[in-house]
Amino acid sequence: xxxxxxxxxxxxxxxxxxxxxxxxxxxxxxxxxxxxxxxxxxxxxxxxxxxxxxxxxxxxxxxxxxxxxxxxxxxxxxxxxxxxxxxxxxxxxxxxxxxxxxxxxxxxxxxxxxxxxxxxxxxxxxxxxxxxxxxxxxxxxxxxxxxxxxxxxxxxxxxxxxxxxxxxxxxxxxxxxxxxxxxxxxxxxxxxxxxxxxxxxxxxxxxxxxxxxxxxxxxxxxxxxxxxxxxxxxxxxxxxxxxxxxxxxxxxxxxxxxxxxxxxxxx
Amino acid sequence: xxxxxxxxxxxxxxxxxxxxxxxxxxxxxxxxxxxxxxxxxxxxxxxxxxxxxxxxxxxxxxxxxxxxxxxxxxxxxxxxxxxxxxxxxxxxxxxxxxxxxxxxxxxxxxxxxxxxxxxxxxxxxxxxxxxxxxxxxxxxxxxxxxxxxxxxxxxxx
Numbered sequence: 436x437x438x439x440x441x442x443x444x445x446x447x448x449x450x451x452x453x454x455x456x457x458x459x460x461x462x463x464x465x466x467x468x469x470x471x472x473x474x475x476x477x478x479x480x481x482x483x484x485x486x487x488x489x490x491x492x493x494x495x496x497x498x499x500x501x502x503x504x505x506x507x508x509x510x511x512x513x514x515x516x517x518x519x520x521x522x523x524x525x526x527x528x529x530x531x532x533x534x535x536x537x538x539x540x541x542x543x544x545x546x547x548x549x550x551x552x553x554x555x556x557x558x559x560x561x562x563x564x565x566x567x568x569x570x571x572x573x574x575x576x577x578x579x580x581x582x583x584x585x586x587x588x589x590x591x592x593x594x595x596x597x598x599x600x601x602x603x604x605x606x607x608x609x610x611x612x613x614x615x616x617x618x619x620x621x622x623x624x625x626x627x628x629x630x631x632x633x634x635x636x637x638x639x640x641x642x643x644x645x646x647x648x649x650x651x652x653x654x655x656x657x658x659x660x661x662x663x664x665x666x667x668x669x670x671x672x673x674x675x676x677x678x679x680x681x682x683x684x685x686x687x688x689x690x691x692x693x694x695x696x697x698x699x700x701x702x
Numbered sequence: 703x704x705x706x707x708x709x710x711x712x713x714x715x716x717x718x719x720x721x722x723x724x725x726x727x728x729x730x731x732x733x734x735x736x737x738x739x740x741x742x743x744x745x746x747x748x749x750x751x752x753x754x755x756x757x758x759x760x761x762x763x764x765x766x767x768x769x770x771x772x773x774x775x776x777x778x779x780x781x782x783x784x785x786x787x788x789x790x791x792x793x794x795x796x797x798x799x800x801x802x803x804x805x806x807x808x809x810x811x812x813x814x815x816x817x818x819x820x821x822x823x824x825x826x827x828x829x830x831x832x833x834x835x836x837x838x839x840x841x842x843x844x845x846x847x848x849x850x851x852x853x854x855x856x857x858x859x
Contacts, residue, residue, distance in 0.1 A: 442721055443765065468765065472764070476743070476744070489768055539748060543763075617746075
C-alpha cells in the first residue's frame with residue numbers, strides 16, 4: 436500500500452510545533468503513528484504534511500505530583516504499563532496500557548496519540564473518562580467529560596497540541612475489556628473508578644465514542660459491588676453493531692465487563 | 703525530500719527518502735536488507751519487526767524520516783560474524799519455523815520480549831507476548847519452545 440506523499444517535519448520544541456501547525460492549516464500531528472499511519476496507508480485520510488512530535492523530549496515522561504499522576508502525551512503504552520510510579524498510583528491504568536494492541540504497538544503508540552485519534556474502540560479513552568482526568572494542551576486544560584465529543588472527534592482545536600494527561604489518583608479502579616479477537620481493540624471495555632467525586636463508569640467500544648454509564652454509576656454509588664448491577668441493562672439504542680457483535684450483544688457485555696471491573700476494583 | 707541518517711546494524715547510513723517512505727521500505731529497497739519481511743502491510747503480522755533504539759517495532763508502520771538519528775537493528779544485525787545469536791540458534795535447534803517467512807519478525811520480537819521480561823519465560827507468557835506476530839503455517843508450538851530456550855540461552859549476555 437502506498438500512501439499519498441506528504442511533507443514531513445520534526446519540530447524540536449512545543450513552540451515550534453505550535454507555530455508550524457498554525458502556519459500550515461492542512462498539516463496533521465503525528466505521535467506514535469500506530470493508528471494514523473495505517474489510516475494513511477488505506478488512503479482514508481490525506482494531509483499535506485505531518486508534524487512529528489517525536490523529537491520533543493518534554494512531551495515524554497511520567498510524574499507523580501501530589502494527588503495526581505501526570506503522563507506526558509508522547510509516553511508510549513509500554514512505558515506506562517511497566518512504570519512503577521503508575522503501578523503504585525493507578526495500577527488499573529498500567530494494566531489498561533499493557534493490554535493495548537500487542538507489545539510492538541505498545542512500544543510505539545502513545546497516550547496522546549490514542550486520545551487525539553479517539554478511536555471508538557480504543558482503551559485509553561475509557562481510562563481518561565473513568566478517572567476524571569484532565570487533558571493538558573498547548574493552550575488550556577480540558578476535562579475528560581468535555582474532551583470526547585463523537586466518533587473520532589474531540590474538543591481539540593485544529594492547532595492545539597496535547598502535552599499531557601493529568602489523572603487524579605482514585606481510591607480504587609479497574610478496567611475490564613472484551614477484546615475483539617483479531618485486533619485486540621475493545622469490543623467492549625469498561626473502566627470503573629471510585630474517585631473523590633463519586634463512582635465513575637466509562638464504556639468504550641460500545642458506542643460511537645466513549646461514554647459514561649450513569650445508571651450504573653448511581654447503583655454503584657449506593658453499593659459498590661458487582662451485585663449492584665444485577666438486572667441492569669445498558670440501552671442498546673445507538674450502540675455499535677457490526678459482524679463482531681450486535682448492539683444488544685455489546686449492551687449485554689458492558690454489564691458483564693462492568694461487574695468484572697467492580698470485582699477487580701474491590702479486591 | 704527529507705534526508706535521513708541513522709545507524710543500521712552498527713553502520714551509519716544516509717538516504718534520501720520521501721515523507722511517506724516507511725522504515726521497511728528504507729531497509730529493503732534502499733539498503734537491500736531483505737531479511738526484514740513485509741507480510742500483511744497492515745501492522746498485524748509482525749513479519750517486519752525490527753528494533754528501533756532497542757525496542758521492537760513494526761517497520762511497516764514507522765516512517766523512515768521519523769528514524770533520523772536512531773539506531774536500528776534488523777535480523778541481519780543479530781549474528782556476530784558466523785556465530786548465530788542465541789535466539790537464532792534456538793529457532794534452528796527447535797525447528798521454530800516451517801516456511802520461514804515470519805521467522806525474522808518472530809526472532810526480533812522474541813529478543814525484544816527477553817529484553818522486556820527477562821530470561822525465564824513460561825509458555826503462557828511467550829504466547830501472550832507473541833500477540834503481534836502471526837505464523838500462517840501455525841507453527842507456534844515450536845516457536846514457543848524456541849523462544850523459551852533462546853531466552854534462557856541469552857542469560858548473562
